[in-house]
Amino acid sequence: MMNRGSIKRPLSDSTNFHEPPAKLKSVVRDDDDDYDDDVGPKNIQVYIRVRPESAKELNSRKVVALVDDQSLIFDPPNDPYQSKKYKEIGKKSSKDLFFSFDGVFDEHTTNIQIYERAVKSFVQSLLDGFNCTIFAYGPTGSGKTYTMLGYNGEPGVMFYTAMELFHIIETKPSEEKFEVSASYFEIYNEKIYDLLTPSSQTLKVVDNMGGGVNILGLTVKPVRNADELIETLETGNQYRAQQATDANQTSSRSHAVFQLFLRKKKCSKGKKMIQQETKMCLVDLAGSERASIAYKEKRSKVLHREGGNINKSLLALGNCINALAAKCRKGGKLYIPYRSSVLTRILSDSLGGNCRTAMIATVSPSSLSYDDTHNTLTYANRTKGINLALKRRSCLVGIQPREQSLAMDALRQENIALAEKNIMLENEILRLKRMPANPISSDMSSIEILNSFKNILDNLFSCRLELRRKLLECESEMKKIELKYIFRKIQSETLDNKKPPKVQDVDDSKSARYLYHQKLHYEDRFNQLLKEVTDNEDQIRSLEDLIRSKVKVDDYFIDAFFEKKHMEAELQDKIVIDKHHSEVSYAIITQSQNWLETLDAAMKMNDIFFRMLDGLKKLSKEREEEYHNVVKKFEGKKSVVWRDDNLQKQSSVHWADIDNVLRLSSYTSTPRTPFRRYDDEGGLEIICAGLTPKSSPPSPPLPPLPPSPQSSSSLNATFTIS
Numbered sequence: 001m002m003n004r005g006s007i008k009r010p011l012s013d014s015t016n017f018h019e020p021p022a023k024l025k026s027v028v029r030d031d032d033d034d035y036d037d038d039v040g041p042k043n044i045q046v047y048i049r050v051r052p053e054s055a056k057e058l059n060s061r062k063v064v065a066l067v068d069d070q071s072l073i074f075d076p077p078n079d080p081y082q083s084k085k086y087k088e089i090g091k092k093s094s095k096d097l098f099f100s101f102d103g104v105f106d107e108h109t110t111n112i113q114i115y116e117r118a119v120k121s122f123v124q125s126l127l128d129g130f131n132c133t134i135f136a137y138g139p140t141g142s143g144k145t146y147t148m149l150g151y152n153g154e155p156g157v158m159f160y161t162a163m164e165l166f167h168i169i170e171t172k173p174s175e176e177k178f179e180v181s182a183s184y185f186e187i188y189n190e191k192i193y194d195l196l197t198p199s200s201q202t203l204k205v206v207d208n209m210g211g212g213v214n215i216l217g218l219t220v221k222p223v224r225n226a227d228e229l230i231e232t233l234e235t236g237n238q239y240r241a242q243q244a245t246d247a248n249q250t251s252s253r254s255h256a257v258f259q260l261f262l263r264k265k266k267c268s269k270g271k272k273m274i275q276q277e278t279k280m281c282l283v284d285l286a287g288s289e290r291a292s293i294a295y296k297e298k299r300s301k302v303l304h305r306e307g308g309n310i311n312k313s314l315l316a317l318g319n320c321i322n323a324l325a326a327k328c329r330k331g332g333k334l335y336i337p338y339r340s341s342v343l344t345r346i347l348s349d350s351l352g353g354n355c356r357t358a359m360i361a362t363v364s365p366s367s368l369s370y371d372d373t374h375n376t377l378t379y380a381n382r383t384k385g386i387n388l389a390l391k392r393r394s395c396l397v398g399i400q401p402r403e404q405s406l407a408m409d410a411l412r413q414e415n416i417a418l419a420e421k422n423i424m425l426e427n428e429i430l431r432l433k434r435m436p437a438n439p440i441s442s443d444m445s446s447i448e449i450l451n452s453f454k455n456i457l458d459n460l461f462s463c464r465l466e467l468r469r470k471l472l473e474c475e476s477e478m479k480k481i482e483l484k485y486i487f488r489k490i491q492s493e494t495l496d497n498k499k500p501p502k503v504q505d506v507d508d509s510k511s512a513r514y515l516y517h518q519k520l521h522y523e524d525r526f527n528q529l530l531k532e533v534t535d536n537e538d539q540i541r542s543l544e545d546l547i548r549s550k551v552k553v554d555d556y557f558i559d560a561f562f563e564k565k566h567m568e569a570e571l572q573d574k575i576v577i578d579k580h581h582s583e584v585s586y587a588i589i590t591q592s593q594n595w596l597e598t599l600d601a602a603m604k605m606n607d608i609f610f611r612m613l614d615g616l617k618k619l620s621k622e623r624e625e626e627y628h629n630v631v632k633k634f635e636g637k638k639s640v641v642w643r644d645d646n647l648q649k650q651s652s653v654h655w656a657d658i659d660n661v662l663r664l665s666s667y668t669s670t671p672r673t674p675f676r677r678y679d680d681e682g683g684l685e686i687i688c689a690g691l692t693p694k695s696s697p698p699s700p701p702l703p704p705l706p707p708s709p710q711s712s713s714s715l716n717a718t719f720t721i722s
């Protein structure tokens with residue numbers, strides 16, 4: 001259930017959040033709010049993006065106020081701007097409606113941030129066997145195209161999705177084969193136009209055996225890499241029907257549907273084991289406002305018919321969403337009117353059902369779009385209610401007992417690894433439990449003091465764990481990007497030295513642009529997280545000072561408490577660092593495999609040329625010897641110095657670069673409490689825990705512990721903080 005308590009979440013610095021009003025006038029909810037929170041993973045996620053005010057809107061009142069990163073208030077009260085001057089005629093009081101969604105983005109949010117939060121996980125879902133749909137919904141000029149396609153210098157989520165899909169595929173083991181193809185079409189006036197093979201011919205939709213639909217004659221283009229996919233997207237974009245309206249000079253009057261088809265085959269020794277076919281639809285819908293508003297001046301029959309058809313399909317989409325939401329609420333069989341428009345027919349297997357869907361509803365913050373924003377938020381709120389069971393779209397093709405046993409082996413290995421991790425964690429807990437407490441301070445006063453700070457300590461420390469995990473994961477992403485730069489550098493340096501004159505440069509600027517944007521994004525995020533971590537550490541330190549000021553200077557119970565907390569953080573860091581190491585090692589191995597495959601192909605060509613030259617008697621002794629040396633080196637039988645080895649020595653990539661990628665160095669906390677550790681013989685070792693000491697003076701060395709430490713059970717029996 002939604003209540004005031006549920007809207008308290010940590011706020012990001014970069015976001016201008018609005019304080020929730022003392023008493024919320026109305027919380028917008030459907031009857032389905034109850035199950036929304038309780039049922040397992042939802043297959044529809046709804047996000048709201050509020051775009052920046054346009055020049056025309058600068059003097060208008062803001063009608064959307066963000067409460068936190070998941071909720072907002074529409075038309076908040078007590079707005080300083082809501083003076084007589086700005087108050088709309090006919091609106092007696094503000095609506096003050098509270099909405100909550102899976103995510104709310106403010107005007108400072110970039111497309112890559114939206115991609116990371118709302119879309120990225122869908123790419124993995126697609127690879128894992130689920131159909132996915134992402135659609136942008138909102139009135140004209142609210143930022144749908146900006147979000148989906150992007151504008152100059154700011155790529156949209158379609159771009160990032162295409163890049164990420166191939167980035168993930170490239171790291172997959174060679175037993176998994178992927179085929180990717182794409183189609184791009186638009187629905188304009190209830191007719192389908194192919195954007196990849198433009199013509200005035202419209203395409204027909206027919207039902208297929210699997211319960212979905214096929215579009216007859218639609219171009220489905222196979223693509224081999226991210227650049228080909230982006231080129232396909234760009235080709236299609238050039239043909240999108242664009243017609244200026246009053247509301248937006250480059251308004252798209254059609255629904256644009258970019259579809260990615262993925263076929264995954266998991267092979268073992270040449271036999272197909274599992275085949276999985278999935279599809280992702282990325283939809284940039286036409287503006288959702290009423291035709292009368294969009295075309296209030298330049299009226300023409302064409303535009304009116306266009307507006308009517310846009311509304312017809314969006315109305316049909318809304319009806320399907322309502323019916324799906326009602327079905328979720330009431331259960332049983334309920335008719336979903338997919339057939340009432342071309343758009344809903346095409347999306348019939350991409351909405352609800354066996355599909356993960358994200359809706360990004362875009363709105364303007366200004367009172368000039370008051371009704372449109374209100375309608376969009378209500379529409380989006382209803383969409384939240386859809387929640388149906390998901391099924392993986394895979395089928396087993398001729399599974400052999402041997403393959404089955406291989407799969408079982410893999411699972412067993414995974415189990416063993418998890419069990420080992422468990423044992424390690426249990427040992428650590430045991431070690432913490434066995435830590436001796438100081439009998440001098442067993443008078444409970446320090447326990448009482450700690451207990452009086454229980455809530456704030458719990459919050460601060462759980463925040464610290466969360467922030468440090470995020471910080472390290474962010475640093476890990478930065479390092480993985482660095483690694484990609486290193487791979488590109490090695491590749492381009494090597495090819496520059498070897499390529500024949502007419503081979504095209506490998507300089508694929510689109511992937512470089514993608515990497516660059518990702519890099520910027522993670523750098524921003526890293527700096528922001530670092531600041532949050534530092535603030536959190538400062539808060540913990542001042543609280544520790546406060547607590548210590550209330551007890552004796554050397555209180556072993558307080559020491560033990562803080563030490564335990566520092567160790568928990570350290571342990572968690574180690575787990576993240578381990579994961580980073582495995583991921584980097586895996587990426588290096590995969591890249592080496594790719595290079596070896598290329599080398600293998602080159603060797604085969606080399607062999608052909610060698611035989612041709614030999615047959616033509618054009619081989620000098622020196623070349624022949626060189627050829628045999630290269631073959632021997634390739635087969636690992638002889639270590640020879642190639643002429644190119646000298647070039648390799650000049651490479652600008654050094655071991656230090658790789659070493660740097662492996663290291664995660666972000667944690668710079670300086671706990672006030674020195675660590676105490678007990679060696680195997682029960683001796684005490686004191687470690688000052690801060691990795692990079694800050695301005696606070698180092699703690700004085702601790703006096704040795706009394707010889708017979710009190711048993712750990714009493715410490716744990718009475719201590720109720722963590």
Ligand SMILES: Nc1ncnc2c1ncn2[C@@H]1O[C@H](COP(=O)(O)OP(=O)(O)OP(=O)(O)O)[C@@H](O)[C@H]1O
Nearest residue numbers: 051139140141142143144145146248251252286287
């Ligand atoms: N988040 C944003 N940041 C900066 N500018 C934005 C943002 N969102 C939209 N804009 C600007 O607002 C204008 C309208 O955006 P856009 O074309 O994406 O709207 P739309 O919803 O797709 O409209 P239509 O339905 O008519 O195609 C553009 O000039 C765009 O650059």
